[in-house]
Amino acid sequence: DAGVIQSPRHEVTEMGQEVTLRCKPISGHDYLFWYRQTMMRGLELLIYFNNNVPIDDSGMPEDRFSAKMPNASFSTLKIQPSEPRDSAVYFCASSLDGGQGLAKNIQYFGAGTRLSVL
Amino acid sequence: AQKVTQAQTEISVVEKEDVTLDCVYETRDTTYYLFWYKQPPSGELVFLIRRNSFDEQNEISGRYSWNFQKSTSSFNFTITASQVVDSAVYFCALSEAGRTAGNKLTFGGGTRVLVKP
Numbered sequence: 424d425a426g427v428i429q430s431p432r433h434e435v436t437e438m439g440q441e442v443t444l445r446c447k448p449i450s451g452h453d454y455l456f457w458y459r460q461t462m463m464r465g466l467e468l469l470i471y472f473n474n475n476v477p478i479d480d481s482g483m484p485e486d487r488f489s490a491k492m493p494n495a496s497f498s499t500l501k502i503q504p505s506e507p508r509d510s511a512v513y514f515c516a517s518s519l520d521g522g523q524g525l526a527k528n529i530q531y532f533g534a535g536t537r538l539s540v541l
Numbered sequence: 542a543q544k545v546t547q548a549q550t551e552i553s554v555v556e557k558e559d560v561t562l563d564c565v566y567e568t569r570d571t572t573y574y575l576f577w578y579k580q581p582p583s584g585e586l587v588f589l590i591r592r593n594s595f596d597e598q599n600e601i602s603g604r605y606s607w608n609f610q611k612s613t614s615s616f617n618f619t620i621t622a623s624q625v626v627d628s629a630v631y632f633c634a635l636s637e638a639g640r641t642a643g644n645k646l647t648f649g650g651g652t653r654v655l656v657k658p
Contacts, residue, residue, distance in 0.1 A: 454644055465648060465650050466632065467648075518644050528574050529576075530644060530646060535586075
């Protein structure tokens with residue numbers, strides 16, 4: 424089975440431009456997560472969805488960031504306008520709720536998108 | 542709030558030496574999961590192991606083993622007979638286990654392991 428697929432792998436853009444990162448979760452998974460990794464802050468959760476519905480966006484840094492999940496097989500993370508401090512690696516992950524009172528709770532990560540904002 | 546601390550920022554060993562990575566966590570939850578992930582130089586995050594808080598049995602899987610001690614809130618990870626391909630950053634992570642928890646992961650800062658030939 425294919426894993427979590429992210430595109431693009433690398434994105435270089437200029438300050439002020441709109442950036443859209445894409446993610447295709449593992450088929451059948453009902454949770455989707457967006458993380459950001461920087462040297463200063465490490466890995467931090469931005470937002471997560473359950474069954475396509477945003478559950479917790481408390482990690483989204485500011486209004487310039489938005490995320491959508493229009494269907495079970497696709498999600499986007501958009502930054503508009505982008506700033507140099509947004510430069511980071513953005514990871515998407517998905518997991519499956521195994522039911523029976525406890526989640527299966529293993530997140531599988533995509534290869535990440537390395538974003539550079541000049 | 543949950544917190545994961547990996548005090549070792551970098552470990553350097555010679556091939557075939559054992560490497561033990563320390564992880565200490567804080568949580569108010571009585572039921573939770575602990576994880577180790579590996580991030581090789583290529584950048585992807587690879588799931589290695591998961592442990593339930595109610596199961597303190599320590600296990601060995603190939604060259605990997607882990608020591609979970611609830612009394613000290615520690616979840617240490619050992620690579621036996623290290624190889625150059627083990628060079629990577631290793632992350633310890635913690636998540637709640639309830640159905641409404643959303644599987645949110647809290648990561649430690651990571652430990653960079655360098656295995657020299």
